[in-house]
Amino acid sequence: MNPGTLKQILLITDGCSNQGEDPVAMAALARESGITVNVIGVMEQDTIDEQGMKEIEGIAMSGGGVSQVVYAQSLSQTVQMVTRKAMTQTLQGVVNRELQQILGGSKTVEDLPPEQRGEVMEVVDELGETVKLEVLVLVDTSASMKHKLPTVKEALLDLSLSLNARSGNNQFGVFVFPGKKNDVEKLLDWTPHLESLTSIFPKLTTGGITPTGPAIREALTYFKKKRSLRGLLSRDDEQYFEESM
Amino acid sequence: MMNSTLKNLCRFVPGTIIIGKWHQNRYTILKELGSGANGIVYLAQFHNQKVAIKMSDNGMSITSEVNVLKSFAKVQGSSLGPSLIDVDDWVVKNHNISFYVMEYIAGPDFLSFISQKGKGWTEVLILQLLSDLHTLHEKGWVFGDLKPENLIVMGPPPRIRCIDVGGTTIQGRAIKEFTEFYDRGYWGLGSRKAEPTYDLFAVAMIIINTEYPKRFNKTSGGMNQLREQIRQKTALHKYERILTNALQGRYQSAQEMRMDLLNCMNSQTSPAQSSVTKRQTRPTVTQTRQAYRKKKGGWVETFLIIMVVSFLYFFYIYSQV
Ligand SMILES: Nc1ncnc2c1ncn2[C@@H]1O[C@H](COP(=O)(O)OP(=O)(O)OP(=O)(O)O)[C@@H](O)[C@H]1O
Ligand SMILES: [Mg+2]
Numbered sequence: 431m432n433p434g435t436l437k438q439i440l441l442i443t444d445g446c447s448n449q450g451e452d453p454v455a456m457a458a459l460a461r462e463s464g465i466t467v468n469v470i471g472v473m474e475q476d477t478i479d480e481q482g483m484k485e486i487e488g489i490a491m492s493g494g495g496v497s498q499v500v501y502a503q504s505l506s507q508t509v510q511m512v513t514r515k516a517m518t519q520t521l522q523g524v525v526n527r528e529l530q531q532i533l534g535g536s537k538t539v540e541d542l543p544p545e546q547r548g549e550v551m552e553v554v555d556e557l558g559e560t561v562k563l564e565v566l567v568l569v570d571t572s573a574s575m576k577h578k579l580p581t582v583k584e585a586l587l588d589l590s591l592s593l594n595a596r597s598g599n600n601q602f603g604v605f606v607f608p609g610k611k612n613d614v615e616k617l618l619d620w621t622p623h624l625e626s627l628t629s630i631f632p633k634l635t636t637g638g639i640t641p642t643g644p645a646i647r648e649a650l651t652y653f654k655k656k657r658s659l660r661g662l663l664s665r666d667d668e669q670y671f672e673e674s675m
Numbered sequence: 676m677m678n679s680t681l682k683n684l685c686r687f688v689p690g691t692i693i694i695g696k697w698h699q700n701r702y703t704i705l706k707e708l709g710s711g712a713n714g715i716v717y718l719a720q721f722h723n724q725k726v727a728i729k730m731s732d733n734g735m736s737i738t739s740e741v742n743v744l745k746s747f748a749k750v751q752g753s754s755l756g757p758s759l760i761d762v763d764d765w766v767v768k769n770h771n772i773s774f775y776v777m778e779y780i781a782g783p784d785f786l787s788f789i790s791q792k793g794k795g796w797t798e799v800l801i802l803q804l805l806s807d808l809h810t811l812h813e814k815g816w817v818f819g820d821l822k823p824e825n826l827i828v829m830g831p832p833p834r835i836r837c838i839d840v841g842g843t844t845i846q847g848r849a850i851k852e853f854t855e856f857y858d859r860g861y862w863g864l865g866s867r868k869a870e871p872t873y874d875l876f877a878v879a880m881i882i883i884n885t886e887y888p889k890r891f892n893k894t895s896g897g898m899n900q901l902r903e904q905i906r907q908k909t910a911l912h913k914y915e916r917i918l919t920n921a922l923q924g925r926y927q928s929a930q931e932m933r934m935d936l937l938n939c940m941n942s943q944t945s946p947a948q949s950s951v952t953k954r955q956t957r958p959t960v961t962q963t964r965q966a967y968r969k970k971k972g973g974w975v976e977t978f979l980i981i982m983v984v985s986f987l988y989f990f991y992i993y994s995q996v
Contacts, residue, residue, distance in 0.1 A: 514851075522735060544764070547738045551735060551738040551742055591860045592849065592867050
């Protein structure tokens with residue numbers, strides 16, 4: 431079974447967008463292009479406002495991903511958990527489609543008796559360990575996020591630690607919004623290691639606006655760029671993957 | 676940190692009756708035992724036995740844990756994890772809730788037990804835990820989310836048992852679930868690959884945890900901070916070497932760490948040393964501390980120190996009269 435490469439956008443924000451396209455629509459667009467959008471809402475001691483909460487859930491829902499609102503202190507554990515959960519969810523979807531072809535109709539894993547689910551789960555587990563993963567991290571650097579950024583950096587390094595324990599290949603990219611000149615700014619190009627963030631992150635300046643929608647749109651094009659660039663290379667890899675399954 | 680929707684979905688009052696869709700078994704909820712990232716666990720009545728039921732709206736995590744428990748069941752005469760009784764779905768309010776039924780392990784968790792029964796139990800329980808981990812590692816697993824909350828002491832006689840196999844991972848893969856304080860990756864002391872050394876790191880942190888029941892925050896991280904935390908607690912000094920070894924991944928197996936702990940305890944009960952440490956009257960505090968540091972010095976020194984200590988002791992008593 432070949433699920434190809436899993437593509438995820440990980441949005442880290444603390445509230446409401448206030449500029450450009452509707453982020454919920456942009457997330458739906460991402461989903462249509464086969465990219466999952468996960469959202470993590472970072473709270474202070476006070477709770478996040480209702481509207482922000484709604485937006486966070488809305489983006490993840492239409493982006494086919496997972497959302498979670500947390501206090502800054504527990505960010506690291508949440509980031510890796512959300513990413514993993516979304517991976518499993520996507521892989522389960524892939525496996526379900528495969529099952530439907532075999533069993534016919536609209537059967538999913540849940541329709542199987544519990545005794546038979548085990549083997550399906552083993553396949554999902556195995557895929558989760560070996561599948562190629564691309565995560566584009568979108569960090570909200572609007573003024574209110576300023577003092578949470580060191581924690582965000584820690585959480586991203588931690589994510590890289592978790593995912594690099596897998597045997598599958600990882601690629602990470604990091605965008606921040608708003609950027610210095612544009613709505614969105616690329617901070618880190620596709621790389622298997624996020625460690626290089628350490629030197630860049632503290633230099634960030636934070637602005638007032640929060641263009642979440644445009645940020646997601648920009649992130650989408652970035653996945654496409656990558657695909658066309660690496661077209662030849664990845665074809666080789668995929669062949670190998672198919673044979674090995 | 677479970678989703679609020681899941682929490683509400685799986686909240687049931689005592690007396691609720693669960694009937695499985697596939698096997699038609701009937702369980703009566705008695706009370707909630709606890710909840711966590713993956714679901715809620717209830718105590719329930721099944722015929723005339725008490726059982727624990729873990730339920731979640733995420734069928735995947737239930738199936739995954741069931742896989743682990745089934746594999747544990749194949750290990751003869753072992754007590755790895757609770758034994759599995761049933762797996763089923765329950766349709767309630769148009770929702771499908773997956774659940775599994777397991778042996779109810781009655782007893783306090785590790786830290787509560789130690790605080791009730793005394794620190795003297797730490798070694799016994801850790802030795803039991805290390806044997807279980809050894810078996811588990813031999814079978815190709817790593818427990819993963821090892822922490823005091825996931826260790827229940829049943830009995831009497833007291834016997835430690837691991838619950839919550841949500842983090843249990845096949846060796847060589849990425850650890851499925853962990854808790855920061857017990858995770859070597861968090862402290863910058865290793866990867867999150869499932870290896871026996873990963874669990875042994877957590878065992879060391881659990882021992883340290885007995886002296887810091889509220890845990891502590893990461894400051895500088897790494898060996899420097901952990902070594903310092905150990906040094907700050909006198910009760911941990913006797914384990915210092917073992918802890919440092921485990922924290923740095925120097926034990927190849929749980930068995931090796933277990934043997935080392937056993938040896939360390941046996942050497943501790945030698946009569947000469949206990950006679951030194953017992954004399955803790957006020958004027959001799961500095962003397963005993965020196966004696967502690969020079970533990971390896973041999974009999975002559977020990978003898979001299981006892982002489983000095985006794986002399987000062989008599990002198991002290993004399994001056995009181
Ligand atoms: N077999 C059992 N017997 C007795 N108590 C149990 C049993 N299983 C679970 N519990 C209780 O329920 C609590 C939650 O269970 P468990 O750890 O399996 O849930 P979880 O959702 O995986 O939590 P987390 O992953 O956050 O630790 C445990 O801390 C324990 O107190
Ligand atoms: Mg638990």
